[in-house]
Amino acid sequence: MPRDYYEVLGVEKSADATTIKKAYRKLALKFHPDQNPGDKEAEEKFKEAAEAYEILGNESKRAQYDQYGHAAFRGGMGGGPGAGGFHDISDIFEQFGDIFGDFFGGGGAGGGRGRSRSTGPRRGSDLRYVLQIDLEDVVEGAKKPIEFECEDNCEVCNGSGAKAGTGRKTCGTCGGRGQVVRQQGFFSMATPCPTCHGAGEIIEDPCDACHGQGRVQKKRKLLVNVPAGVDTGTQLRLSEEGEGGYRGGPPGDLFVEMRVKPHRQFERNGDTLFSQIEVPYLKAILGGPLEIKTIRGKKQIEIPPGTQPYNEIRIPKEGLPSLRGTRIGDLILRAKVVFPKKLKKEEEKLLRQIAKNNGEEVSEGKSGLFGF
Ligand SMILES: [Zn+2]
Ligand SMILES: [Zn+2]
Numbered sequence: 520m521p522r523d524y525y526e527v528l529g530v531e532k533s534a535d536a537t538t539i540k541k542a543y544r545k546l547a548l549k550f551h552p553d554q555n556p557g558d559k560e561a562e563e564k565f566k567e568a569a570e571a572y573e574i575l576g577n578e579s580k581r582a583q584y585d586q587y588g589h590a591a592f593r594g595g596m597g598g599g600p601g602a603g604g605f606h607d608i609s610d611i612f613e614q615f616g617d618i619f620g621d622f623f624g625g626g627g628a629g630g631g632r633g634r635s636r637s638t639g640p641r642r643g644s645d646l647r648y649v650l651q652i653d654l655e656d657v658v659e660g661a662k663k664p665i666e667f668e669c670e671d672n673c674e675v676c677n678g679s680g681a682k683a684g685t686g687r688k689t690c691g692t693c694g695g696r697g698q699v700v701r702q703q704g705f706f707s708m709a710t711p712c713p714t715c716h717g718a719g720e721i722i723e724d725p726c727d728a729c730h731g732q733g734r735v736q737k738k739r740k741l742l743v744n745v746p747a748g749v750d751t752g753t754q755l756r757l758s759e760e761g762e763g764g765y766r767g768g769p770p771g772d773l774f775v776e777m778r779v780k781p782h783r784q785f786e787r788n789g790d791t792l793f794s795q796i797e798v799p800y801l802k803a804i805l806g807g808p809l810e811i812k813t814i815r816g817k818k819q820i821e822i823p824p825g826t827q828p829y830n831e832i833r834i835p836k837e838g839l840p841s842l843r844g845t846r847i848g849d850l851i852l853r854a855k856v857v858f859p860k861k862l863k864k865e866e867e868k869l870l871r872q873i874a875k876n877n878g879e880e881v882s883e884g885k886s887g888l889f890g891f
Contacts, residue, residue: 521589524571532585536576543572548706553698640768643670646761647774652745654782657839658814660747664740665775671737671763676726678766680733685724690715733766743775748790748842753777785814790839790848795855796832798822803856813837813850820852828856 525532528542546568548554555561574580574592583591646669652661672678681687689695693712697719700709711717725731741760749755754776761771779787786793796811806824810817813834820834831851838848862870874881 521570522567524575524584527567527571528575530575536578539572539575543568543576547572551709553696553709554700554707639766641765642768643672643762643764643771645771645774647776649776649778650743650745651778651780652749653780654785654787655814656745657749657779658747660749661745663743663745665743666738666740668736668738669762670734672765672767673726673729673733673735675728676733678733679722680726680729680731681722682724682726685722687720688723690719690721693719695719734763737763741773745777746842748840749777749779750787750789750842751777751779753842784812787839790841790846792838792848792850793853794850795853797857798826798854800856800858803827803854811852814839822854826854826856828854830854 525534528539528546530538530542534542547565550561550565550568552562552565574584648665648667650663650665652663656663673680676682690712692714693699697712697715697717698709699712700707702708712719715721722731729735741757743755743757745755754774757773757775759770760773764770784794792814796809798809802809802822803826804824806822806826808819809822811820815837818834818837820832822832826832831853834850834852836847837850840847871881
């Protein structure tokens with residue numbers, strides 16, 4: 520039968536949450552494995568305190584415990600590690616790390632225990648590169664050179680940071696524990712070792728190429744294959760072109776994000792392009808051929824008779840290709856019908872004749888200005 524949890528923490532049954540937390544902290548610090556290396560009894564006490572706190576530090580679990588005692592946490596009712604006790608010290612750090620945080624220099628609860636020594640191979644980080652391209656590049660696709668700087672494994676020491684033939688040695692300051700303990704008022708405080716920064720080891724003889732960092736900055740040049748049909752926001756993944764791996768680990772990936780620059784003439788919506796064209800008024804009225812500029816070059820189109828201002832003329836397959844598949848979008852032209860500001864003598868005479876025939880009253884316009 521486990522001991523009564525209130526007794527374990529040394530608090531009254533009526534104790535409030537703050538008191539319980541304080542009591543647990545005190546015990547946890549007293550029996551902390553780093554303060555009592557090799558002491559089995561202290562370790563058991565440390566686990567017992569954690570188990571008690573896991574229940575009493577949680578409002579609903581505490582209520583269950585108050586009602587049913589230890590029986591509340593058998594047969595799966597309580598769930599979690601509290602039900603069966605903590606088997607591993609690192610479980611405790613994982614669960615209550617925030618409590619130790621205040622005392623052990625923020626998250627360093629495990630005293631180097633939970634922390635990986637980071638000496639094995641590790642994959643490099645993924646990188647993101649924003650690539651500006653022109654709308655024209657979207658039509659056929661393009662090859663774009665890019666250049667950037669990123670971290671890479673130091674090849675001289677293969678990321679170890681140590682000169683060839685030398686290695687790491689246990690840090691003398693902390694004896695390999697990665698932490699030093701100092702007394703502050705009431706408490707023993709464990710802080711990361713100032714010499715090894717918590718690693719527990721130091722490099723005997725640093726590599727000249729990377730100054731013991733194991734990493735170097737490298738300039739990278741790549742040719743990015745931009746496929747036809749990309750749009751702003753399209754991401755290309757260049758496998759293993761990201762930051763170099765650590766100590767022989769694989770590199771990360773490079774994500775190239777597309778930004779299509781705004782175009783003077785064309786607006787885009789998916790694979791459809793939009794453009795405005797100027798249509799002389801006679802051509803709008805009577806219809807006729809007109810040369811326009813598409814994204815691919817010049818093209819002769821036919822303006823239908825009776826075209827109104829801002830009518831849309833659809834030119835099939837003069838838009839953009841879709842990113843996947845063979846579809847090509849359309850070009851939609853908005854007709855801006857243009858009237859002359861000044862008429863030629865003959866033109867004015869004919870127009871006046873038409874107005875007269877239509878019985879339409881128009882101004883005299885002695886000056887030859889064309890006005891309605
Ligand atoms: Zn150290
Ligand atoms: Zn190096």
